[in-house]
Amino acid sequence: MRISNSMMYTQSINGMNSSMSTLLRLGEQSASQKKINRPSDDPSGAAMILDLQAHINSLMQYDENIQTAKGWLDTANEQLGTISKTITRIQELANQGATGTVTEDQRDLIATELRELQVQLIGLTNGDYAGNSLFAGAAINKPAYQVGLGATVKNANSTLVHSVKGDAEKTIAVKFPPATATQNIGAAAIPFKYSEDGGKTWKDATIPAGVTDTVSVQLGGAEVNFKTGEEIKQDTSMLIRPAAIYTGSIDGEADARYYGANTSLSPVAEGVFKSPIAVRIENDPSVSIPGTTLPATPPVGPIEYSYSLDNGASWIRATASADNFLNIPGGQLDLGGTGKLLKGEQFLVNPIDSAIRVEISEGNSVQVNSVGSNFFGGVYVDKVTGASNVVDGVPAEKNIFEVVGNLIASLEMDDQDGVKKCLGDLKLANEHITTETGVLGGRQNRLEFALDAHSKSKVSTESRISAIQDIDVTQISNESERAKYVYKSVLSTSAKIMSLSLLDYLR
Numbered sequence: 375m376r377i378s379n380s381m382m383y384t385q386s387i388n389g390m391n392s393s394m395s396t397l398l399r400l401g402e403q404s405a406s407q408k409k410i411n412r413p414s415d416d417p418s419g420a421a422m423i424l425d426l427q428a429h430i431n432s433l434m435q436y437d438e439n440i441q442t443a444k445g446w447l448d449t450a451n452e453q454l455g456t457i458s459k460t461i462t463r464i465q466e467l468a469n470q471g472a473t474g475t476v477t478e479d480q481r482d483l484i485a486t487e488l489r490e491l492q493v494q495l496i497g498l499t500n501g502d503y504a505g506n507s508l509f510a511g512a513a514i515n516k517p518a519y520q521v522g523l524g525a526t527v528k529n530a531n532s533t534l535v536h537s538v539k540g541d542a543e544k545t546i547a548v549k550f551p552p553a554t555a556t557q558n559i560g561a562a563a564i565p566f567k568y569s570e571d572g573g574k575t576w577k578d579a580t581i582p583a584g585v586t587d588t589v590s591v592q593l594g595g596a597e598v599n600f601k602t603g604e605e606i607k608q609d610t611s612m613l614i615r616p617a618a619i620y621t622g623s624i625d626g627e628a629d630a631r632y633y634g635a636n637t638s639l640s641p642v643a644e645g646v647f648k649s650p651i652a653v654r655i656e657n658d659p660s661v662s663i664p665g666t667t668l669p670a671t672p673p674v675g676p677i678e679y680s681y682s683l684d685n686g687a688s689w690i691r692a693t694a695s696a697d698n699f700l701n702i703p704g705g706q707l708d709l710g711g712t713g714k715l716l717k718g719e720q721f722l723v724n725p726i727d728s729a730i731r732v733e734i735s736e737g738n739s740v741q742v743n744s745v746g747s748n749f750f751g752g753v754y755v756d757k758v759t760g761a762s763n764v765v766d767g768v769p770a771e772k773n774i775f776e777v778v779g780n781l782i783a784s785l786e787m788d789d790q791d792g793v794k795k796c797l798g799d800l801k802l803a804n805e806h807i808t809t810e811t812g813v814l815g816g817r818q819n820r821l822e823f824a825l826d827a828h829s830k831s832k833v834s835t836e837s838r839i840s841a842i843q844d845i846d847v848t849q850i851s852n853e854s855e856r857a858k859y860v861y862k863s864v865l866s867t868s869a870k871i872m873s874l875s876l877l878d879y880l881r
């Protein structure tokens with residue numbers, strides 16, 4: 375085989391370029407301390423590094439979420455600590471008030487301090503983190519509680535008092551004359567007496583007759599709305615006293631929407647709902663909602679409808695409704711207006727999740743807020759009827775706000791037995807809050823465990839990346855020296871070969 379000069383030159387240049395390339399690669403690795411500086415250096419290794427780095431990035435995002443969750447839960451825990459101290463002071467005052475040697479005036483002074491402590495307690499439960507309410511459930515843009523009035527009814531249904539509005543500096547006591555026979559609110563005027571000074575003096579008043587849903591009576595600065603049809607007996611009495619009105623969201627509340635042509639409807643769901651419910655109108659071809667001015671076309675009610683609990687896969691025919699309230703599992707659907715409904719039109723009742731959750735790892739989240747009514751109780755105003763009811767989330771004896779309200783009333787009425795009962799309830803309410811605080815503590819522990827797990831996972835992942843990507847300094851130094859020697863040898867050999875010619879042979 376003939377070896378031409380061009381072949382020798384090309385081979386020499388290729389050898390020099392190859393040696394130079396190796397030398398440059400080793401120099402780049404030595405400077406960057408990395409074996410892989412671009413995907414082409416090691417495609418499979420580069421892909422693995424990208425996957426591992428993505429895992430570290432996700433852990434960093436989860437760590438940020440955990441820090442946010444810690445902010446929520448740490449702030450809530452601090453608030454609960456202060457609340458516990460406030461309740462301890464309330465218990466001390468209740469102990470004083472329950473003592474037989476305390477005078478009526480002294481009990482009145484204790485009640486005055488308790489009123490201030492109740493306002494302080496409401497302020498603490500309205501605590502927030504970064505402007506978001508801690509104890510209002512999903513309603514993070516508003517305070518959980520507000521100061522209001524409640525009613526303690528004796529020897530009658532608790533629904534006797536529909537709602538109480540206004541303000542009262544002291545407990546208002548209401549009693550009915552012994553001669554009063556059992557009567558129904560609204561059927562006829564009902565005389566009664568009330569006191570605004572702890573029962574020292576009494577004023578005459580009357581519950582007027584009426585046919586509306588409620589009958590209103592003004593007692594000083596308080597407006598008491600009685601539920602029409604409820605019974606009043608000879609020994610019925612009540613106390614209008616301080617209360618905390620819960621304004622946040624509660625578990626099981628639902629949003630109701632209408633999908634049809636009647637733009638005047640604003641449906642409202644009333645009750646406790648665990649899953650979405652679809653409601654479909656079955657009247658053929660249409661029906662007018664009861665309440666529409668007569669004559670109505672099409673005819674007014676009854677409304678025939680079906681409901682579905684599985685997103686419309688199957689439908690259950692319900693009993694036709696004669697009014698604008700449709701009974702569904704968990705409660706009722708108030709159609710929220712009048713007018714015409716067409717066959718096939720639908721309503722959707724969708725439960726509102728009061729929990730705000732933060733994802734702390736893949737498929738794992740922690741709740742950062744709390745539903746205050748489950749902690750502290752209070753009174754809840756129904757969004758449909760406006761009726762005030764004690765919240766369902768806490769038993770009456772553990773409802774701290776109602777216990778404190780009744781304690782204030784008992785002190786202002788100089789009722790020692792009532793104070794003693796409230797003293798026992800205070801203990802139960804405090805234990806309940808302590809238990810709920812433990813739930814928050816459990817969430818905080820989960821965050822700490824998650825942080826620790828993420829830290830270990832990051833260290834392990836970074837070690838794996840280092841094993842794939844980082845250079846061995848000693849090895850790269852030896853390879854660099856060898857590459858320099860090879861490059862010099864290639865230069866020397868190439869220089870000698872390229873300088874040869876036929877004239878050198880002829881000489």
